[in-house]
Amino acid sequence: MIQAKDLSKTFKDKKRGTVKAVDGISFECKAGEIFGLLGPNGAGKTTTLRMLSTSLKPTSGTAMINGVDVAEEPEKVRGQIGFLSGNTGLYGRLTAREMVTYFGKLYGMSASDIKLRIDKLFSMLDMQEFADGRNEKLSSGMKQKVSIARSVIHDPPIMVFDEPTTGLDVMSSRTIVQFIRKCRDDGKCVIFSTHIMSEATRLCDRIAIIHKGKIFADGAVDEILSRTGVDNLEDAFIKIVGE
Ligand SMILES: Nc1ncnc2c1ncn2[C@@H]1O[C@H](COP(=O)(O)OP(=O)(O)O)[C@@H](O)[C@H]1O
Ligand SMILES: [Mg+2]
Numbered sequence: 001m002i003q004a005k006d007l008s009k010t011f012k013d014k015k016r017g018t019v020k021a022v023d024g025i026s027f028e029c030k031a032g033e034i035f036g037l038l039g040p041n042g043a044g045k046t047t048t049l050r051m052l053s054t055s056l057k058p059t060s061g062t063a064m065i066n067g068v069d070v071a072e073e074p075e076k077v078r079g080q081i082g083f084l085s086g087n088t089g090l091y092g093r094l095t096a097r098e099m100v101t102y103f104g105k106l107y108g109m110s111a112s113d114i115k116l117r118i119d120k121l122f123s124m125l126d127m128q129e130f131a132d133g134r135n136e137k138l139s140s141g142m143k144q145k146v147s148i149a150r151s152v153i154h155d156p157p158i159m160v161f162d163e164p165t166t167g168l169d170v171m172s173s174r175t176i177v178q179f180i181r182k183c184r185d186d187g188k189c190v191i192f193s194t195h196i197m198s199e200a201t202r203l204c205d206r207i208a209i210i211h212k213g214k215i216f217a218d219g220a221v222d223e224i225l226s227r228t229g230v231d232n233l234e235d236a237f238i239k240i241v242g243e
Contacts, residue, residue: 126175141168
């Protein structure tokens, strides 16, 4: 469902000069699979996900989403994906229900489809209790749930989530993790980024370890552990990246 091949992104930065944020990475992610991009701050995770979701153009390389090239037909790609970015904004004066409805309309959904989908999503994300209050009054965990519901209202086959649980309370992050699992079980292709090793271990079918714009290892968590001869991803990460 997602095929990234030799994907690169270079930024021109006034202070730092040329920054190779993503430097020739390749990976694949299938339907019914959770794929994790695991790496520290500055590794290139967000830049990679922004290229997949067509909000940034690759400097070189290609990414195919469901057989469609992100650079050639970005609009077609956008209908296939739900993208949650770190700065997905909420309209403070709208309620969750109003805002998600608004995005459903933007995707051309009918009022009855929107209603059905909202009922399902709000129940999966445990949002019923705060769905009709203003967004500006919500906690960060609640806000993140609204952003997730908003990003997948059109029921896309591919979900791209940038650090979906970073900085959230335990309960919200548990619900979001369960939501991601459910999406996978429904046959979606989910790619998400995290810098939290334990989360990657818990949630991912496969991971890619990314550092300084490059992928250092990829595979099932168990494979990576047995390849490195350690029993947790943190040690594996240090071993792989340190070499
Ligand atoms: N718009 C930009 N302009 C200049 N440099 C950028 C820009 N976006 C990201 N970078 C740089 O690219 C590198 C990778 O960033 P990012 O993809 O945000 O990493 P991550 O999400 O893994 O923390 C970092 O060095 C970051 O400072
Ligand atoms: Mg990031």
